[in-house]
Amino acid sequence: MTMRIVQSIDELRNALLPFRAAQIGFAPTMGFLHQGHQTLFRRAADENSIAVASVFVNPTQFNDPADLEKYPRDPYGDTVRAREAGIGILWMPEPRHMYAPDHTTTVSVARLTHGLCGATRPGHFDGVATVVTKLLNAVQPTRAYFGQKDFQQLAVIRRLVRDLDMPVQIVGVPTVREPDGLAMSSRNVHLSTSERQSALALSRALFAAARSWEQGERNVDRLVSDVTATVTAEPDLRIDYINAVDPDDLHDLAGLTLGHGRGVVMALAVFCGKTRLIDNLRLDAPNA
Ligand code: PAF
Numbered sequence: 301m302t303m304r305i306v307q308s309i310d311e312l313r314n315a316l317l318p319f320r321a322a323q324i325g326f327a328p329t330m331g332f333l334h335q336g337h338q339t340l341f342r343r344a345a346d347e348n349s350i351a352v353a354s355v356f357v358n359p360t361q362f363n364d365p366a367d368l369e370k371y372p373r374d375p376y377g378d379t380v381r382a383r384e385a386g387i388g389i390l391w392m393p394e395p396r397h398m399y400a401p402d403h404t405t406t407v408s409v410a411r412l413t414h415g416l417c418g419a420t421r422p423g424h425f426d427g428v429a430t431v432v433t434k435l436l437n438a439v440q441p442t443r444a445y446f447g448q449k450d451f452q453q454l455a456v457i458r459r460l461v462r463d464l465d466m467p468v469q470i471v472g473v474p475t476v477r478e479p480d481g482l483a484m485s486s487r488n489v490h491l492s493t494s495e496r497q498s499a500l501a502l503s504r505a506l507f508a509a510a511r512s513w514e515q516g517e518r519n520v521d522r523l524v525s526d527v528t529a530t531v532t533a534e535p536d537l538r539i540d541y542i543n544a545v546d547p548d549d550l551h552d553l554a555g556l557t558l559g560h561g562r563g564v565v566m567a568l569a570v571f572c573g574k575t576r577l578i579d580n581l582r583l584d585a586p587n588a
Contacts (some may be wrong), residue, residue, distance in 0.1 A: 359428030
């Protein structure tokens, strides 16, 4: 099937008309596509009759204008990688297609957005929740695919879809890593050679925490302080947060010794030079 590229919401809806009775898979992205995105696309293509992807660098989720400005873009490469990964309709809107000049409505998910990335990125999750609502409303997919690397984002989207009764199944897809463990991210392109080397401490620390968990460590503060020590030992790295949280409601588990059957996600955000990287691992099921 040849891939169609569309821009406006009307064009998208027309392209989707023949598929309305079929299963539609959707993977929203901000472009600069890598193998992590392609894994979402392939799942969307394999599990549905048609796969739709969007590439839209959403201005409202950047709390720092400089970050928006330097967000990497590669529209041509994106079309090649989307086609390669089985996308049938690639939606590449401009901000004017998504936001009326007097756009007024914001979708805001309380509580889940207060900690972790929400604590240092005010307004970020309002931007994400609002654009994801708009993207899902435009595509009306059967299933929508999001990476587990953005673990808080995934929890926020699951909650908003449940709370607003949106008829879509949210599928979380495991983080895709480079062979040396670094979680794939469009932002990795900003890392210098030495920063990239330092950045390996993030996944190394998470895998070590999963091994400690497997060996029976259930004291959350000890797990967090071991991760902190590994990250702090590297040059170029500055911690934004390192928290062990409940997988569903994201509340901080600091101070607890966890009982049998209790899940935990170790989540971190670290500045590597000027680049902010995030990663996380579910310690009780590290390959989930
Ligand atoms: O994860 C992303 O790339 C973005 O936050 C998303 C979900 C496409 C919304 O802009």
